Amino acid sequence: MTDFKKMAVPGVQKLNPYIPGKPISELERELGVENIIKLASNENPLGPSPKAMKAIKSEMDELALYPDGNGFALKKALAKKHGIEMDCITLGNGSNDVLVLLAEAFLTPSHNAIYSQYSFAVYPIAIQAVGAVHQMIDATSWEAEMPLGCDLPAMKDAINDSTRLIFIANPNNPTGSFIGEEQLYQFIQQVPKDVIVVLDEAYLEYAPEDQRVDGSLWLNEFKNLVITRTFSKAYGLAGFRVGYALSNPDIANIINRIRQPFNVNSLALAAAEAAINDDEFLMKSMQVNATGMAMLEAQCKALNLRYVPSKGNFLLVDFGQDAMPIYQKMLELGVITRPVANYGLPDCLRITIGSESEMQRMVAVMEQVCG
Ligand SMILES: *Cc1c(COP(=O)(O)O)cnc(C)c1O
Numbered sequence: 001m002t003d004f005k006k007m008a009v010p011g012v013q014k015l016n017p018y019i020p021g022k023p024i025s026e027l028e029r030e031l032g033v034e035n036i037i038k039l040a041s042n043e044n045p046l047g048p049s050p051k052a053m054k055a056i057k058s059e060m061d062e063l064a065l066y067p068d069g070n071g072f073a074l075k076k077a078l079a080k081k082h083g084i085e086m087d088c089i090t091l092g093n094g095s096n097d098v099l100v101l102l103a104e105a106f107l108t109p110s111h112n113a114i115y116s117q118y119s120f121a122v123y124p125i126a127i128q129a130v131g132a133v134h135q136m137i138d139a140t141s142w143e144a145e146m147p148l149g150c151d152l153p154a155m156k157d158a159i160n161d162s163t164r165l166i167f168i169a170n171p172n173n174p175t176g177s178f179i180g181e182e183q184l185y186q187f188i189q190q191v192p193k194d195v196i197v198v199l200d201e202a203y204l205e206y207a208p209e210d211q212r213v214d215g216s217l218w219l220n221e222f223k224n225l226v227i228t229r230t231f232s233k234a235y236g237l238a239g240f241r242v243g244y245a246l247s248n249p250d251i252a253n254i255i256n257r258i259r260q261p262f263n264v265n266s267l268a269l270a271a272a273e274a275a276i277n278d279d280e281f282l283m284k285s286m287q288v289n290a291t292g293m294a295m296l297e298a299q300c301k302a303l304n305l306r307y308v309p310s311k312g313n314f315l316l317v318d319f320g321q322d323a324m325p326i327y328q329k330m331l332e333l334g335v336i337t338r339p340v341a342n343y344g345l346p347d348c349l350r351i352t353i354g355s356e357s358e359m360q361r362m363v364a365v366m367e368q369v370c371g
Contacts, residue, residue, distance in 0.1 A: 034334070042233055059269075097263060147177060176309070227246040241264075330349075
């Protein structure tokens with residue numbers, strides 16, 4: 001029999017595939033549970049912005065046509081929002097898409113890319129898929145000022161002549177840990193100019209406005225900086241798959257060369273363009289998140305469970321024992337959370353912040369399972 005695995009390129013042979021959160025329909029099928037809530041994929045409990053919904057409906061009539069491959073209208077709106085030129089923007093089928101494009105464009109088997117332990121699972125996948133060397137740097141400890149976060153000095157020390165990319169998520173997923181502005185700025189300053197720093201800001205919007213670290217403000221200063229953003233989280237459009245990168249035009253030009261010409265579909269383009277200016281929806285998303293986060297943190301404290309202080313829309317909770325049986329019990333009670341054993345955190349679950357009623361249910365389920 002043909003061994004197709006042996007035929008795959010070496011990096012792919014060794015890949016651990018991404019494990020997504022369990023879909024509601026799957027749990028229904030498996031356990032016959034009803035009334036399920038999913039707090040597993042950091043989705044927005046409010047759904048999409050009403051402005052986005054309206055834009056989608058009016059775009060439906062055009063579905064026979066290819067989307068605008070240049071995404072002109074969305075790029076124009078993004079350029080205005082960020083105060084930058086349109087040629088600094090690369091649109092992606094989710095920001096996942098641009099992360100992969102960066103790896104494809106800049107890495108070879110003789111290059112390496114650096115990322116932190118307990119950071120987004122897509123980084124090692126993107127790096128390995130192109131056969132490059134993935135350099136995982138140990139995260140900080142639970143006792144550190146920023147628990148389970150990037151050890152920036154160690155990441156800097158790991159840079160060598162073969163390093164091309166550094167991936168940093170701020171805030172980070174699955175830990176929620178967060179690097180302060182000064183620390184991050186100083187780190188980027190120390191990175192050689194021929195090493196590209198990819199700052200993944202998928203959760204930027206969730207930090208209180210006066211605490212946000214917006215790396216896009218440094219794009220003029222650092223030509224080797226790439227910022228990625230997404231409409232999947234605070235903007236509530238995860239199902240549509242739309243995100244983008246901001247960079248200097250030279251880098252944007254390179255990643256745009258390998259981008260599929262129609263990587264963002266027409267409905268997603270319209271939805272994102274409408275959502276970007278829906279400040280009211282964004283504010284409401286932040287409020288719901290703050291309320292739910294406070295409820296979950298209070299329950300963790302009451303149950304004596306430690307957690308990583310989070311600036312995202314999720315909380316990494318340490319159950320102090322193998323979390324799989326706890327995950328399973330929660331499933332049986334109709335609540336889907338996210339195991340993170342694949343990240344090397346077998347005692348933890350990542351819990352997404354849902355609506356107030358969803359969090360009431362979550363808190364009650366925690367009481368039942370751990371109380
Ligand atoms: C969710 C997430 C993304 C966004 O993924 P999309 O492809 O835009 O849906 C990117 N980075 C991190 C760290 C994430 O958690």
